[in-house]
Amino acid sequence: MxxxxxxxxxxxxxxxxxxxxxxxxxxxxxxxxxxxxxxHWAAPPEESKRTNPVFLSDDSVLRGQTLYLENCTGCHGRNADGRGTDGKDMTPRPSNLRAMAGHHSDGDMAWKIKKGKGPMPGWEDILSEEEIWDLVNFIQTLKENN
Ligand code: HEC
Missing domain, CATH: 1.20.5 (Single alpha-helices involved in coiled-coils or other helix-helix interfaces)
Structure with a gap:
């Protein structure tokens, strides 16, 4: 036994x-x-493939920048490098959005902004669909300054 x-x-x-x-x-x-x-967490493939319905114009980028400064800097930082003062003790730390620019599809970013995860709030009930795509347009332009 x-x-x-x-x-x-x-x-x-x-x-x-x-x-x-x-x-x-x-x-x-x-x-x-x-x-x-x-x-990074993964957006569903059909969401990642969505194309941005808001044309990448200077106006859209400017609207996105204003929205970013109003809503996102606390955690993601003024330079969008993930070093905002409110995000210091978060687990996980807020993402470096500047580093994501150009490497993640528009659809991927838009879905993540809408839904949120953990300490990242979901914005779909706060911002309009168009405002979320403006934010994506703004974040994608940060690539040039990498
Ligand atoms: C209260 C803090 C906080 C605020 C405010 C916030 N975020 Fe986040 N965000 C986070 C955290 C933390 C993560 C990482 C979540 C994870 O990986 O689980 C994140 C992740 C993200 C991601 C996904 C990046 C990846 O790693 O795939 C995007 C895109 C994003 N945030 C955009 C925004 C935008 C745009 C705003 C403003 C409208 C915003 N966030 C406001 C905390 C915040």
């Missing part, structure tokens, strides 16, 4: 170690995946 029990526990430990090392090896072979998962 005793030896049967120790066989079972040995097997459990073996399976545990095996799955642990498999996960470790996976993370190690995909360092870029590890990094992205840590800092």
């Amino acid at each position: 005793n030896s049967h029990v120790s066989h079972v526990s040995f097997l459990c430990i073996f399976v545990f170690l095996l799955s642990g090392s498999a996960l470790w090896a996976y993370g190690d072979k995909h360092p870029e995946k590890k990094k992205i998962q840590k800092h």
Whole structure:
């Protein structure tokens, strides 16, 4: 009886170690995946593919900038680098939006702004659809200053 029990526990430990090392090896072979998962969450693919219905005009970027300064600087910082004063002790820290510019689709950003996650508020009940796309237009222009 005793030896049967120790066989079972040995097997459990073996399976545990095996799955642990498999996960470790996976993370190690995909360092870029590890990094992205840590800092970004994924919008549903059909949302990421949505094109921005608001033309990228100077007016739209200016409206986006005004909205950004009113609503987002506290956490994401004046330079949109994620270093706002209110975001200091947040887990996770507010994202560096400047670094995302040009690397994430308009649809991806718009969906995340609408829905929020954790300390990031959802804005769909506060801002209009058009205002959210203005914000996306503004954030995407920060790419040139990288
Ligand atoms: C109260 C603090 C706070 C405010 C205000 C805020 N954010 Fe965020 N935001 C966060 C945090 C924290 C995250 C990271 C959430 C996560 O990864 O779980 C985030 C994530 C994001 C992301 C997703 C980035 C990614 O990593 O994929 C976008 C886009 C974004 N914010 C845009 C905005 C915009 C635009 C505004 C203003 C309308 C805004 N945020 C206001 C805290 C805030």
